[in-house]
Amino acid sequence: MIQSKFQHTAIPAFWILLSMIILLWVGELYYVYSRFTNFQRGEIHRDVIIGLVIISGFLLYISVWLKKNATIITIDTEKNTISFENIFTKNTKTYFFSDFDGYIQTVEKNSKTHVQYKALYLVKDKITNRKIPGSLYSNIEDLQEGLKSLNYLGFQSFGIVKQLKILFKQPILE
Numbered sequence: 001m002i003q004s005k006f007q008h009t010a011i012p013a014f015w016i017l018l019s020m021i022i023l024l025w026v027g028e029l030y031y032v033y034s035r036f037t038n039f040q041r042g043e044i045h046r047d048v049i050i051g052l053v054i055i056s057g058f059l060l061y062i063s064v065w066l067k068k069n070a071t072i073i074t075i076d077t078e079k080n081t082i083s084f085e086n087i088f089t090k091n092t093k094t095y096f097f098s099d100f101d102g103y104i105q106t107v108e109k110n111s112k113t114h115v116q117y118k119a120l121y122l123v124k125d126k127i128t129n130r131k132i133p134g135s136l137y138s139n140i141e142d143l144q145e146g147l148k149s150l151n152y153l154g155f156q157s158f159g160i161v162k163q164l165k166i167l168f169k170q171p172i173l174e
Helices: 008-033 036-042 045-067 139-146 162-167
Strands: 071-076 080-087 094-096 102-109 114-123 127-133 153-154
Touching: 008 045, 071 139, 114 139
Parallel strands: 102 153
Antiparallel strands: 071 080, 080 094, 102 114, 114 127
């Protein structure tokens, strides 16, 4: 059985980012509460509304991102299964290797540090179903080794067109 290991900075980064967004949200709510008397007189400050919308958007984006990416991956090579457990919600989704046609390997680039990471995509009917990003997991090679009984569909270079196809669940393989 192979279990994913987060990079040493991944989990603290999740919590710091989530804490910052929540603190910004609480601060904005306090500001709205302190200005509540002005709202009763019909004086709404445009910057308060804009701030609430922006911070709410960030909170929504971060919560969706954390729900999607903060997962512990467990590969059971004896049962030929792969499980994805969210560390916040504790929801676990288990797949059999037979649920996939195979996996593809690609290289993704961190836009800030310009470091390249290996990424593995599990594919069913030429559509990517799950992603295993090397930027989050320090043992991506072990995870790939655990997938060896799954059909390897080769290395793919993903440009902007294929990234959009992945986003909209369109076939990426010809």
